[in-house]
Amino acid sequence: MIRTTAVRNLLVRGTSRHEARTCFLKAFSVECVRKKSSNTKGLFSRTNQSLQWEPRLARFYADYPTHIKVSLPALSPTMEEGTIISWAKKEGDKLNEGDLLAEIETDKATMAFETPEEGYLAKILIAAGTKGIPVGRLVCIIVEKQEDVGAFKDFKDDGAAIAPKAKAPSAPSAAATAAAAPPPPAAAPATAAPPQPISPADPTARVYASPMAKRLAEQRQIRLQGKGTGLFGSITSKDLGSLPAGAAAAAPSGKPGYAVPTGPIPGAGGAPSAFVDLPVSGMRATIAKRLLQSKQTIPHFYVSGHINVDKLLAARAIFNKSLEKDKIKISVNDLIIKASAFACMKVPEANSYWLDTVIRQHTSCDISVAVSTDKGLITPIVFEANRKGLVTISQEVKALAAKARAGKLQPAEYQGGTFTISNLGMFNTTNFSAIINPPQSCILAVGTSMKTLIPDNSPKGFTTANMMWVTLSADHRVVDGAVAAQWMQVFTAACTNPETMLL
Incomplete structure (x- = not known):
């Protein structure tokens, strides 16, 4: 009995020691993994539509010192690609948090890209002027x-920081599926698909190409067509080969991925015709x-309707004469903005959003004014136009239009708006219909x-008046025909008798 008890105690003591040793090793391993994973963080996160940067220290790179990888951020909600206009810093320069690092052109404007962290700029991987850089x-x-700058002299991007949104064809064919598998390096030239030129019966056939291939084709004036060796038959820079600039006419016609016209393309009836392919900018897209x-x-x-604007033009002349000393000039468009805001307050249904489940009526009128630039159309906003005078509206419109044409608008200055005005009167356009924003x-x-x-x-049988044609485009889900007519009635009265806007 005593011997049995002693043996049992020895077994229990050994088991307890083994379990304690196992628990210690598990806890130690978990702590090591936790410390290692805490050294890697994302580069930045977006909170409340503002960029908050978090450094990603690449301590897990054995060949390089501790460093931070800076990726191209989305500087606007609709931005998918960007263009680096210029770098404000050079390699080796000291960086302070908040310094201007580069100027980036988004799909709407040129914006400042600030330095995310303090340190030294070790390597610039994307040269200024590069277009189509994905977010x-x-x-x-x-x-x-500073002494770590030299270690990145030959650093090359391994693609780890890139997260492109690859768009595969909705229904890839068997040939495209086969092209998705990477061919052996030695067999790539032999198995490349022959060029498939766009036939006249299918001029809208889409050609897939990598950003590098598109850029090279644009520089060398090459027309991309057919299939290449990339994913889903997309054309890559390797498919273009080492074709020198200006040697388009000598390009081999059997080379996959491009076709170069050697002369004028015959048009209708055999007459020669020419064309120029212009790249689609981010704003235009x-x-x-x-x-x-x-x-x-x-x-x-x-x-639509005609409006007698004799009194409106007379009031404008009186305003401008009284503001000559201040060098302020009221335009007809400023008066139209004020009259539109006045009408939107009288008929709030026109000052609304359609949000699928609700209709949001706004208590103030933020007028979006369409401004034409050399890159496309943009609509800066005069906020709370119903509460502002003509002088304030005039100054804001001029400042916003200048910033829009210079590409310096900030997202907060063109995103939003509750009602839009598109004025083509300065181009002597009589009437037109606009598309709702x-x-x-x-x-x-x-x-x-x-x-x-x-x-x-009258004895003459007629009189003359300055008549202006306006057309209101309305969303029938929100605005019924009678409501649109009521808005036009209030707007017409405000333009015909500007003093009613003071009531």
């Missing part, structure tokens, strides 16, 4: 110590996407004012 691509390297969505998904209807419900198209004969009972 998330590595653009530069920052180190903590955004405009195309939004307006296509608007026209396809919003049930537009239009209400979602989620807004209305847009006003304004033509030029013209001297018009109006029949009356």
Whole structure:
């Protein structure tokens, strides 16, 4: 009995020691993994529409000192690609947090890219002037110590920081699926698909190409067509080969991935014709996407009318004469903005958003003014136009238009708006219909004012007046025909008798 008890105690003591040793080793391993994983963080996070940077210290790189990888951020909600206009710092320069690092052109404007962390600029990976840089691509390297700059002289991007949104064809064919598998390096030239030129029967066939291939083709004036050796048959820079600039005519026609016209392309009836392929800018792509969505998904209807603007032009002349000393000049567009804001307060249905589940009516009127630039159309906003005077509206519109044409608008200056005005009167356009800017419900198209004969009972039988043609485009999901007519009635009264806007 005593011997059995002693043996049992020895077994229990041994088991306890083994379990304690096992628990210690597990706890030690977990702590080591936790410390190692705490050294890697994301580069930045977005909170409340502002960029908050978190350094990613690459201590796990054995060949390089501690460094921070800086990727291209999304500087606007619709930005998918960007262009680095210029670098404000050179390799080796000291960086302080908040310093201007580079100027980046988004799909709408040119914006300042500030330094995320203090340190030294060790390596610039994307040269100034490079277009079509996807959001998330590595653009530069920052180190903590100046002596570590030289270690990154030959650093190359391994693609780890890139997170592109790859768009595969919706229904890839068997040939495209086969092309997705990477061929052996030696067999790549032999197995490359022959060029498939765009036939006249299918001029809209899409050609897939890598950003580098597109850039090279643009520089060398090469027309991309057919399939290459990339993913889903996309054309890569290797498919273009080492074709020198200006040697387009000598390009082999059997080379996959491009076709170079050697002379004028015959047009109708055999007559020679020529064309120029212009690259689609980020702003133009955004405009195309939004307006296509608007026209396809919003049930537009239009209400038009003639407005006698004799009193409006007379009031403008009086205002400008009284403001000559201040060098302020009120435009007809400023008066139209004020009259539109006045009408939106009287008929709030036109000052609304369609949000699928609710209709949001705004208590103030933020007028988006369409401004034409050399890159496309942009709509800076005059906020709370219903509460501002003509002088303030005039000054804001001039300042916003200048910034828009210089590409210096900030997102807060063109995102939003509750009602839009598109005025082509300065181009002597009589009338036109505009496309609604979602989620807004209305847009006003304004033509030029013209001297018009109006029949009356005078001895002459007619009189003359300055008449202006306007067209309101409305979203029928929010604004009914009678509501649009009421808005036009209030707007017409405000333009015909400007003093009613003071009531």
